[in-house]
Amino acid sequence: MRGVNRVMLIGNLGKDPDVQYLEGNIAVAKFPLATTETYKDRTGKLISQTEWHTVVLWRGLAELAQKYLHKGSLIYVEGRLRTRSWDDREGNKKFATEIVGDNLIMLDKRNDGSAGSYHPSASGGSDSHEPYNNPDLPPLGDEPAEGLPF
Numbered sequence: 001m002r003g004v005n006r007v008m009l010i011g012n013l014g015k016d017p018d019v020q021y022l023e024g025n026i027a028v029a030k031f032p033l034a035t036t037e038t039y040k041d042r043t044g045k046l047i048s049q050t051e052w053h054t055v056v057l058w059r060g061l062a063e064l065a066q067k068y069l070h071k072g073s074l075i076y077v078e079g080r081l082r083t084r085s086w087d088d089r090e091g092n093k094k095f096a097t098e099i100v101g102d103n104l105i106m107l108d109k110r111n112d113g114s115a116g117s118y119h120p121s122a123s124g125g126s127d128s129h130e131p132y133n134n135p136d137l138p139p140l141g142d143e144p145a146e147g148l149p150f
Contacts (some may be wrong), residue, residue, distance in 0.1 A: 005076070005080040005081055006079075006080060007077075007078065007079055007080060007081055007099050008056075008076070008077075008078050009033060009035055009053060009076070009077050009078075009099065010035065010070055010074070010107065011033045011034050011035035011036070011053070011075070011078045011116060012033070012034050012073065012074050012075075013031050013032070013033060013034075013069055013070065013071055013072060013073045013075070014031065014032035014033065014052065014071065015031060015071045016031070016069070016070050016071050017029040017030070017031040017062075017065040017066055017069050017070075017148060018030050018088045018094075019062055019063075019065065019066040022072050025115075026058070026059060027058070027059055027060075027062035027063050027066070028056065028057070028058055028062050029056070029057040029058075029061070029062035029065040029066060030054065030055070030056050030057075030064045031054075031055055031065070031069070032052050032053070032054060032055075033052070033053045033054075033055045033058050033075070033077065033099075034051070034052055034053075035050070035053065036048055036049065036050045036051075037051075038050050053098075053099055054096065054097075054098040054099065055077055055098065055101055056082075056098050056099070056100050056101065057100075057101045057104070058100070059104070060075050061104055064104065065104070068106060069106070069116075069136070073106065073108055074106075074107040074108050075104060075105065075106055075107055075108075076104070076105040076107055077099065077101045077103070077104050077105075078101065078102065078103040078104075079100045079101035079102050079103070080099070080100055080102070081097055081098070081099060081100075082097070082098050082099075082100045083095060083096070083097045083098075084098070086098050106123060143144070
């Protein structure tokens with residue numbers, strides 16, 4: 001039996017995408033995405049709960065993010081969860097869970113009143129199977145290693 005690892009989020013960028021180019025001119029973008037759920041508690045008071053997610057985009061999607069996305073942009077992103085681990089400078093084991101995106105829809109209104117979308121499977125702009133935990137690539141975490149591109 002095969003498992004399913006799919007994530008679908010609609011939220012706002014917490015900051016501009018950080019785009020770096022790795023060996024072979026491979027673009028990778030990383031940014032925080034905020035999703036907010038609103039509900040009423042028992043007393044009827046409206047409660048908002050915000051979750052922060054780290055989104056990683058590769059190749060064509062990374063270049064799209066660099067060109068069109070900015071802090072506050074509203075997007076729909078679809079992808080999969082990826083958890084990485086590494087040792088920090090003090091030798092402590094660290095973990096990061098990220099969303100590796102393979103589809104992106106920009107939900108901000110453009111001048112013509114429409115939103116834009118990018119589906120790499122249809123346009124060939126991104127290889128969503130790029131291994132983010134590739135041992136040849138540096139870790140991207142809260143306490144980056146020396147020489148980390150982010």
